[in-house]
Amino acid sequence: MKKIFMLAAALLCFSGAADAKWWIFGKTGGEIGLKYLYVNKVSADEAGAKMTVFRETLGADGQVKITGKASVGKSAVGSVRISLDDKATWQDVKLSENGAFEYSFRPEQDKTYAMLIEITDTAGKTNKVDETRKEIVLSAENIQVKVREALDSLFDAYSRENLPKFMAGVGEDFAGDKGILERAVKRDFDALSNINMRYTINNVAAGAQGRVFVSITYNRMVLVNKTGATSTDSGFTEFVFHSAEGKLSLYSMKQPLMFGLSDAENVATGIVQGGGNGALALHDSGTLGLGGTITRSYTSPDQQFGYSFTTGEFEDCDGTAANCTGQIFFMPGAPYIGADDNPAAAFIGEIPGKNISSVTLADIQAAATLQQVFGSFSGKTFGLKYNSDYYAIEIISLSGSGAGPYSITIKTKAF
């Protein structure tokens, strides 16, 4: 680590001393211009031609603050002027000896300010003024509207599996790395279809550096292409957005994740406190991993069948298979539902008064104490402990009689 920082320091020293900008391939730099320019702490270089600011991101004084630094090569800065009306009028700005300047103004709602900056050196030479042109507008919309716009766009692009449109809403500085997210979302799209997502906003906080914190309640349904199963989940999650180019772009996401489920470990930066009852995740194989509520249906030719939470598959456990390979075993003819204790220690128990949406890990820990639960199990919810893993299963419907066949629909969730 120390070597890296020493290398970085050496690079910085070198770059500071260098006259040529190596990254522009010998094209000239050093003419009169701006070394940097910030509008309300957002870099104008990254912001595009039009900058929209929101009331909530203004300072408490309600002013837009422009800070920058003039660069005049080997000469000295004579003056810096600013126009907010497309060169119709100019005002001198407060200038430091080293060329740094700042200017503040109180914007009017919906008025577009065409800002240009003129830098003059002591020899009377000026910069290319038109290259500094930025339009600044104070949006009439409140930040919640803008947040919903950004979220709607991301949710819509993800639901329609439109990768370019989705990535257009992600910032270059995405904390989990934009390149990792893009590949993860592409894998999501290959693994899922019929994505149906909804959300409502729980909390919005606009803060420093043009960033906006957002907490939402979500619920979604997806169809997993590989297994044909549908899966639903719901919970709370958090985003941080960055304000640039008049819109909000995604800066970070926490688990439970909404996007990039195929590489959750690398995409997410943190976990929401009390966020979800387990969320969707995708295995490298393209199948659904832990978390989420999975709805599956199955018709068994007889009254003995099992289910694997790990693979999401049912299996017919007839006389040729002493044990199912899954974690739960159904005997509707007996009737009983059992924990399949081969090879692991497994326990099951009914959780009265709860369904798959409301069951908690604590419920399962308290209930899962038996090998089997006797009696009809249709319409009931059970908790299962399998080694150190916990699962919940709700029996949505069960039809059939005697030795079978039986049709069953279940909802499951892993914790």
Add this chain to the structure above:
Amino acid sequence: MKTNHLACAFLLLSASPLAAQEAGAEFHASNEFSFTQNEMSGPGKAASSLSKGLNYLEILSLYGNGTKGAWNYNYTVGAKATDDDRSDPKRVSLTSLQGRATNNVHTVAVGDVFESFSQYSLATSLKGGSYKFLKEASGLPEVTAVFGWAYPRWDSVWKDPLTRAINRQAAGLRVKENFNGDLWAGLSAVSAKDTGRLASSDALYDAKNYTMDFNYIPMPGLTAAGEYSMSDSGLSASAGAAEVSAKGTAGRFELVGDADPSRVSLEYENVEPDFYSALGSATPDRRKAKARWRYKASKRVTVTSGLLWYRNNLDGANAAGTTRNWKPEISAAVKKPFASRPYSFADVSYKFDRKYGAGSSGADHYMNLNYRDRFGALDSDTNLGYTLYKTKTAVRDAKELNFNTSLNSRHEAGSVVLKPAVNLGAWYSRDELSETTDKLYEYSLGLGLEAPGAKLTADLRAGQNRLVKSAAGSDDSKKFFAALGAYWRPKLLSKLNDSTLFLRAGFNEYGFSTAARNFREKSVTAGLNASF
């Protein structure tokens, strides 16, 4: 019915002269109220994620600012009400609450406080308060102090049983000095302490982070930025897990050169396995290096290339082993690839994804071609992608091909603008491991309508998709959908400033080979959005 009370409250709010205020002060409000009627039917309706029946959603946002003596202040209040458990388990909840005041030297804020110190130290919102000292041109450092609780929502603050979360108390102090305009550096100290376990297995942290970050612009167009953070964290004993304490560091450094014709960025990040950031953003146990170069070769051609490398298991403690990732990519965007076609645009990209170690070995290739053009009155956007998933460990060996094309048009008929659209898509996947093939076909037709005179916009879309699977015993599925969105700003409501009546309706019909899974969803939402 509670919705009646809400509706009355909303109408009162809409009609009241809220804009009346003291001189120099501003007040703005926006409100959206909607009803949604959902119906699900069919034997598989339990799989739906909609709530059956009639539900409402009310979203209110208030903003104001003004001046009192030498102090400027502003405030924001937001609230939400719904009876749909899937929209929110709480009937009424606060969505924002913030007040700020400043005299241009001292700034205090209470409520939702989002002081973004740095990526590793503090990058989340707190419910609490903050104080900032900043005296411009004085040479004195900027000092910020925060205290509060890192809850995802306000209901958690008063320990509502439905939204209760672990209590994470946070405090932080940041000192930032701007040396000469080219260089600033900041020091941050942040602590987070968890209490109030909800389940016996919940992890409770007691963590401190000490962070230094900087930003330096040595010459126009070149920016260097970095951050180094140390964490000292303790994880209390919980069900089945012993108490753990750990110390770790994280660092990142970025160099960006941005001036035509190039933008080059170099990044390095090292986050130790034991580094923990309770209030910031960090992916632990990751060493990452990244280079990216965007080059405008000409006015028509821009080439972007990049290389991302990262690995985990930095301390060798992960018995399963280390996973390494290489992700190079290159793309070219070409305006007018055919000189005779002024609206043509092509984008071609190739991405490679190599991952190996810890029992895994995969090499995936992603290729994509996008072409946009205008043919007469038709705008077209076509995308063709090919992905090859290849693993040496028999996890995913598959070839996937996807194709999408959309044709859009715009026709003016008197004072009405019509925007018909057609979308066609296909996805083909061949799984070499299971020797199965999945195919998905989809089409949709759309019609947009704009009537500026009547201040009406609408969009209707209907289509179908069909997933056909070759694997024995697996369900084929199909979905028919139709969606309508209509937005109207009638003259009457324009007196209430910017107000919109909206109607959204949707119909989804899901069909599966196993008929017991079939279900239908109908949803209609009507509402009014008003702001002033």
